[in-house]
Amino acid sequence: MTTISPAGSKPAVTKNAAGERIYNFSAGPGCLPEAVLRQIQEDVFNIRGSGIGILEHSHRAKVYDRVLAEAFEDFRKISNLPSNYHVLFMTGGATSQNFLVPANLKPQDQTADYLTTGYWAEKSIEQAKIYGPVHEAYSSKDKMHSCIPTDAQIKYSANPAYVHMCSNNTIFGTEWHQLEGSKNTWRDRVPMTPAGVPIVCDMSSDIYSRPVDFTRYGMVYAGAQKNLGAAGTTVVVIRDDLAAKKVRELPGMLRYETFAKDESRPNTPPVFAIYVCGLVFKWILSQAEGSRHCLDVIHERNIRKAGLVYDLIDKSTFWKGCAEPNARSLMNLTFKTPSPELDEKFCKESAAAGLDGMKGHRSAGGMRASMYNAMPEAGCKALAEFMREFESKNG
Ligand SMILES: Cc1ncc(COP(=O)(O)O)c(C=O)c1O
Secondary structure: OOOOOOOOOOOOOOOOOOOOOOEEOOOOOOOOOHHHHHHHHHHOOOOOOOOOOOOOOOOOOHHHHHHHHHHHHHHHHHHOOOOOEEEEEEOOHHHHHHHHHHHHHOOOOOOOEEEEOOHHHHHHHHHHHHHOOOEEEEEOHHHOOOOOOOHHHOOOOOOOOOEEEEOEEOOOOEEOEEEEOOEEEEEEOOOOOOOOOOEEEEOOOOOOOOOOOHHHOOEEEEEOOOOOOOOOOEEEEEEHHHHOOOOOOOOHHHOHHHHHHOOOOOOOOOHHHHHHHHHHHHHHHHOOEOOEOHHHHHHHHHHHHHHHHHHHHHOOOOOEEOOOHHHEOOOEEEEEOOOHHHHHHHHHHHHHOOEEOOEOOOOOOOEEEEOOOOOOHHHHHHHHHHHHHHHHHHO
16 A cells, blocks of 8 residues: 655654643744644545535635635634624735835835834835835834833934834734833734824734733734644734735735725635634633633633743743743743853753753744644643743752
8 A cells, every 4th residue: 555654664753851732932833723634634535514625615605605704703702702893814925014014004105114123124114115115113222122112212203104113023922012101011002103093913923822802902813823824824804994905916816905995805714724723713702710701711821831941931031031020921031041052951951851842943042832712731740840840950
């Protein structure tokens, strides 16, 4: 019999010390809920009793019609999205939004304002420059992107087409939070902007990690591969006046309007990635507890999860957090030991103990533990315990 297994036989499954699945702290693609993975296993062979797998159905067939319709419905349900906002499933990753946003929303002779709070925000402004003048209203580059600005630190231009921000800086581990007095409440925060100027937000690494009010934004985009599903699609939430905007001639496939009018299938869409998003949206909804909204439950859990590691960092002289405490991310926790050699040792030994993907990004160094929604609390406890042991052996 011919085999398609590269090794010709099934490899042994890598497990952690307790004989369980490896905890995947990778920044993305990140871990997915186990219930979603098990459903995918079934649906790849036979979805919804159709006798045909999800990868084989036509994108115009009834089965996919339902998958797509439910994905739209469930996404809207999670955030109670008003009807003047479109949800789009696009391709090209969050990276393609870096040129699609200015191409669709910024006239050639009008500026757009950018808040550069990390690596991905740097990429965004770079691409926008292709479409005429842009204004950097704030940059934290000289502080190694360890902070988030106050409103007073942001200097807008006179008449920007939009203000672009990135709500969570995946690489440097900072996130926009609402501050109440000096107390960090972890609520989402949008900066004060000039009246009537829409905010465009890259929410790739913290979308649906906490309650979100999309009406505070003109547009939000997020690569799916962290909190929403599988790589291959980018979710865009866009207000209808912005979706209809025409500031220059563009091919149809580069227009938000095309995707809005055509239910995100002007061509063969990334069927599988959208289907996985649909399952994750159902999982998010299933996290509601009694009268408590699913995003409140998820948010509280994320605060507990991150707290396990941040508390440890705050009580120790061995660990050093990279982000300023009032700008810390709940999703991507960045920290270091006293030396690069110990950082390397930590990454090696934690991986061997079943805590995978802890190495920081090449531009930041140190460690990064990504605790997306699907990372179980047990994984974060195991990490905190491992850090404690590592400190006692190497401190
Ligand atoms: C905040 C943020 N924006 C953009 C990107 C790029 O996303 P993609 O690889 O989907 O283009 C990433 C990827 O990690 C990210 O974390």
